[in-house]
Amino acid sequence: MELIAVANLLVSSxxxxxxxxxxxxxxxxxxSELNKAQKRIEQPLKNGGKQLTNVIDAKLLEKLSFLAEIEAKQLIKVLxxxxxxxxxxxxxxxxxxxICFYLGQIKQHNQGKLPTKP
Incomplete structure (x- = not known):
């Protein structure tokens, strides 16, 4: 999977x-909300991850994305x-x-800020 797709999956998760x-x-x-959330994971957003690829190491980004996807799917399944x-x-x-952990990781690697533009 291309790194931008990995980052977009993280954002979507x-x-x-x-x-x-x-x-x-x-x-x-x-x-309906659960179905929308599931679809967002299956078809990740096309925007939002670009800046993450510039500030987060590829290996870490892949790990975070993998974990977030699994956790989101588990939550949907339980609910x-x-x-x-x-x-x-x-x-x-x-x-x-x-959620706090993932946002904290993003901020830690992006000068204490969350990306606000795709």
Missing amino acids: ISSLATIVQAYNSNKLTK TYSEDIELTQVMINTAQER
């Missing part, structure tokens, strides 16, 4: 996690198929922590 957490926390999580409220809450809390 973080976006999916954030969208799901926000919808869940506002009691607006629907099957789609599980009725275990405790598991759901644990997954949402973990997703919030992981």
Whole structure:
């Protein structure tokens, strides 16, 4: 996979996690929201990752993207198929922590800033 595609997948995975957490926390999580989040991972955004390829080492970018994709897919799977409220809450809390981790990694390698332009 081309490095820009890896970076775009990272951005899409973080976006999916954030969208799901926000919808869940506002009691607006629907099957449609989960489907959109899944589609965003399967067909990553075309923009957003370019700057990441300039500031994050390729190996680290690949690791972050791989982890974020897996975590987003796991969250979607649990929310789609599980009725275990405790598991759901644990997954949402973990997703919030992981979003912060990924954004922190991006900031750490980009002079303390999050990219705002594609």
